[in-house]
Amino acid sequence: MRARLAILIICIASTATAGRALAHHSFAAEFDENKPLKLTGTVTKLEWTNPHIWFFIDVKNPDGTVTNWGLEMASPNNLLRAGWKRDSMKVGDAVAVEARQARDGSSNANAQTVTLSSTGQRLFAGSPVQPAQ
Amino acid sequence: MLALALVCAAAGTGFAQWFELPLPGTPRTPDGKPNLTAPAPRTADGKPDHSGIWKLDTSRHNPNYNLLAKGVEAPMLPWAEELYKRRVATHGYDRPMTVCLPHGVPDGLTSPYGFKLLQLPAVTVHLYEEFTKYRQIHTDGRALPVDPNPQYYGYSVGRWEGDQLVVETAGFKEGSWLDNDGHPHTEALRTTERFRRVNFGSMEVDVTIDDPKAYSRPWKAETMRLALQPDTELLEHLCENNRDLERLQRIWQDRQPAGPPASGR
Secondary structure: OOHHOOOOOOOHHOOOOOOOOOOOOOOOHEEEEEEEEEEEEEEEEOOOOOOEEEEEEEEEOOOEEEEEEEEOOHHHHHHHHOOOOOOOOOOOOEEEEEEEEOOOOOOEEEEEEEEEEEOOOOOOOOOOOOOOO | OOOHHHHHHHHOOOOOOOOOOOOOOOEEEEOOOOOOOOOOOOOOOOOOOOOOOEEEEOOOOOOOOOOOOOOOOOOHHHHHHHHHHHHHHHHOEEEEEEOOOOOOOOOHHOOOOOEEEEEEOOOEEEOOOOOEEEEEEEEOOOOOOOOOOOOOOOOEEEEEEEEEEEEEEEEEOOOOOOOOOOOOOOOOOEEEEEEEEEEEEEEEEEEEOOOOEOOOEEEOOEEEEHHHHHHHHOOOOOOOOOOOOHHHHHHHHOOOOOOOOOOOO
């Protein structure tokens, strides 16, 4: 496949601004802009729900154990308008995620981009933090 | 970056959902695009027609909308200032939207999801997408109710002054925020909103806040600018999965001293 051409970038213009609050809650209240994460794993669950989409991925740790991470995205309304569909990412998909960790240090984070390993398709997740591009 | 911007601008076209739905009554340029600088439409009785889907114009405003420009302070009474500062410092420890309560008046106009305005002869209705809420502005000449049961959106009546719809609202319930940073109010709040449709694509709203129990005098917000969202439709937005709440409450509990928020009332 023409991998480079196949990379489709879908944006949410209105949310691609650094420091933007989520309408439902402030980004900074729950997540730490200074705790960036890159997680690679397999989707175990997807909650395509308002006010935020949550998905969960199993991530293999260096010591061989597995951590199930919870990742928040914008709302279905935001992502539908940005070109996502509810099946753009499915349970079982291998994904790479750029995220910011929750302030409580738990295995939860706010996802900024999701890249589908099978196609290289990169989807902005409605993050309030400007994705590196 | 330019290429990225172009790809971003094109995203969302060609989907089955009603996001690119050519709506009748929309003035268009020769290439078929909505003509946002065309004159404001009028109803059969000659009044400006404010109907349409509107959203805060983020090319003119910070999406984290505050009624006042940076550096300008509202004339808050000490208790209100203390509460406001605490809200800012905690990124919204009692933000109503965190528990899926609505944005208040006028904050609902600035929600990033936007709202649909339906102007009928005797009533104007706002349908707020976020949390699927509505507000009614009665234009049938009725007076505001006396000592009504308080409501989040209060009770609104509107009248035309030239091409402006002037909306007076009272009967508010405490707890809603006036803006995204959490300017507070009491039940004594009265708001005046002046809606002007400048042209097909833009609306200006001048808001006056009058709450003698929270502010030392009535004060005016910066003019709020709304942008028409042409050829599109609202979506349902119900708060069915509020996973953030528990963690936010834990974070706020860890960071805050015990006890209820300070209040001078």
